[in-house]
Amino acid sequence: MANDALDSNPPNATYHLSTHGSDWLWAAFSIFGVSLLAVVGLTFSRPRGSRLFHQIAVVVLTTGSLAYFSMASDLGATPVPVEFRGDGTRQIWYVRYINWFITFPLLLLELLLATGLSLSDIFTTLFMAVVLVITGLVAALVPSTYKWGYYVFGVAALFYIWYVYHRYVLLWHGPHTTFAAGGALRRGYLFAAGYLSLLLLIYPIAWACAEGGNVISVTSEMIWYGILDIFAGPIFLFFFLWELRGVDYASFGLHSGKYTDKSAFHPQTTQATGSPSTGAAGNV
Incomplete structure (x- = not known):
């Protein structure tokens, strides 16, 4: 399949994806695709109104699947x-950055919604x-040394996330807040926060060796x-x-007031009270 992809979509740069890189x-696309199907199945096994965390995962895995399909097909790159x-x-x-633009914030959101933190912090x-x-x-698209200026801005943003938030919010403030789900998620949250913090620190190292310094090949970049x-x-x-499997979703306090409200299906309830209901269960 890799040979077919590279034959149909020939590389457009001197340093380009190899057949082994496409393989x-x-x-990786298969891993994302199978994971997506599994999470979709898990999502439909949850009652309506308690699928938010699963649906965020569906969005992340769908985006990742599309990105890896594009890259495996040698599409979504520019010289x-x-x-x-x-x-x-x-x-x-650039297709990789579109993927990250959508998925990085959602991965953080998945984690932070469990903490009960303020919306401004999130x-x-x-x-x-x-x-x-x-x-x-x-930075990756800038051919001159000015790319490293953008790199510094990006690393500063990362350290803001990691030090101020992943240290203060995730590793300190988050665990010491009243969790939206009580103490049920505290142990898993601490592990997940530290795990994601470590991974986020590795990405800039990979960038400096790949798009930034051209130290490693495109295939090695893809593997990393x-x-x-x-x-x-x-x-x-x-x-x-x-970790969420045994947590009462209602304890998160995530309400919608949309489709699961009785007033949405029974307009007479709204007319009788003079205002729409804001039911506790939300279709989020």
Whole structure:
């Protein structure tokens, strides 16, 4: 399949994806695809109104599957002149950054919604995740040494997430808040927070060796990022959803007031009371 993909979509840069790299990406795509099907099955096994965490996982795995299908097919890359390795161009995979733009904030959201933290704290954390991805993409597309300026901005955003939030919010403030689900998630939350914190610190190292410094080949880049994405995606999500299996969803306080409200199906209830109901159970 790798040969067919590279024949149909020939590499567009001097330093490009190899057949072995494409084989690995098809394997990673299979992992994401199978994980997606499993999580979809788990989602439908949950009662309506208690699927938020599972549906976030579905979005993450769907996005990852599409990204890895594109990269395995040698699509979603653009040539950029290399630095530190003479003349030539290197494939920069913008489809990977689209994937991260969607999935990184959602992975943090999956974790933070369990803590009972304020929306302002959660919003700032997610914004810094977006900054991290965007600066990485811009830096990868800049052929001059100015790319390292964007890299510094991205690393600063990462350390804001990790030190101020993953140390104060995730590893300190989060565990010491009143958890939305009480103490049921505390042990699993501490492990998940430390696990995700460590993975996030490895991504900039991979970037500096790949798109940044051109130290490793495109195939090695794919293997490194692929392993990180699998650990941060399917493995992290399955662990977190497993920890949620015995938690009462109502304890999270996630309400919608939409489709599961009785007033949504019985308009006469709204007319009788003069205002729509804001039921406790939400279709979130």
